Amino acid sequence: MEYDVNKGVGKQVEFKGLTAMYLFILAGGLAAVLLAVVVLYLAGAGQWTCILGGIFAGSLLAWGVFRLNARFGEHGLMKMLAEKRHPRYLIRRRKIFRMLNPERKP
Known part of the structure; x- marks a missing residue:
């Protein structure tokens, strides 16, 4: 058997x-x-208003996701989001005396 x-x-x-991440963003957005x-229709908005609004919102979402995919690539959006979480500077919380003293005390 082969x-x-x-x-x-x-x-x-x-x-x-x-790619994978953008595909999930598109699927989640279309579900939203x-x-x-459905909520607009149940709230009493007109049928054609709901249909045209849904088509417009879905098209705008698809256009935006494809644009993000073309701009950032496969991992670029995750890198951009990770860069925002990276600290701009590090805080050194040591006493000045310990920083100036060359000898280390155990």
Whole structure:
């Protein structure tokens, strides 16, 4: 019995050019748009208003996610978000006397 070798092991998930993180952002955003359309319809907004608003919001979301994917690439958005969490400077909380004294006391 022969088995095919899976040559996609270790690769990121990709669909229509969107890599894994952007694909999840798009899926979550579209779910949120659908939920917003349902809530608007149940709140009494007109049917065509809900449909056109959902199409507009979904299209805007898809355009934005594809633009982020093209701008930052596969790992660029995570790097940008990590850079914002990186401290700008380090604080040294030692007494000045200990910093000036060359001898170290155990």
